[in-house]
């Protein structure tokens with residue numbers, strides 16, 4: 001269940017909240033009104049508050065570069081309205097078989113050579129099914145770890161036993177997004193329930209795998225829905241280790257193809273609010289970067305984002321070029337996270 005072009009995160013091995021530094025409090029009892037008040041506060045105050053917390057939690061200010069590969073594209077049975085990989089929509093994405101393990105590991109090596117510290121593998125599945133394909137994914141995970149990279153997967157729904165096996169293979173993190181608020185969810189996805197998403201997240205967390213969970217804005221949801229999604233993430237028993245915040249990339253052929261572009265400052269507000277609610281999580285500026293100016297991306301980083309996906313494709317949607325990202329980081333004097341910097 002790669003929320004296509006949507007994704008994930010960074011500091012691994014965190015199933016319980018980390019001990020926060022002085023000045024940072026981790027809370028799991030946020031109230032909706034509080035979240036709304038934070039989200040709606042004057043923009044520069046919001047960014048200042050988020051940035052101050054960010055500096056306390058991540059004093060080195062590094063940005064994690066994550067690489068994402070679609071290991072099995074298209075032909076998905078589900079109806080996620082934003083996703084070009086659903087077999088229900090005519091988006092031109094051709095269903096493909098699971099990539100062979102050696103090919104995936106070659107891609108992981110290339111990503112490592114370009115500076116990635118985490119390699120994420122996405123499969124367009126409703127859920128993981130036991131059998132040869134799952135065994136191949138386990139082999140991919142072992143291979144990626146052997147290269148010295150963190151390994152992350154997004155494979156759809158997961159049982160407790162499958163989570164245990166992924167952990168045993170060395171999986172660092174599992175991505176499963178909430179996508180939106182519990183109330184708006186039914187407008188976007190009908191083939192699986194919000195409750196099932198929460199169960200998969202719990203299975204990964206209980207197996208000792210770091211959780212990467214976030215969502216998408218720009219699908220027609222209200223500001224309250226956005227706040228409720230962040231509330232659902234922040235009030236989990238442990239904050240997700242990483243929180244991808246995506247702006248919808250409307251794909252022709254999907255039910256959301258006509259959605260207007262997300263205003264960059266709306267994304268900044270979401271990122272800042274996520275940073276304030278979950279101060280020690282890695283907040284990932286994910287899909288939708290192609291539509292952002294350099295200045296808007298930097299404002300997102302100032303507001304608390306500390307990870308980006310790099311590579312020209314995010315599963316099956318576009319992303320800035322590697323050269324453009326490197327030039328941006330260089331111009332801003334931002335340094336990528338080194339492998340030894342991973343917690």
Ligand code: SF4
Pocket residue numbers: 001002003004076077078079080083084085086123124125126156
């Ligand atoms: S479950 Fe399928 S349709 Fe939904 S986001 Fe994942 S790949 Fe796309």
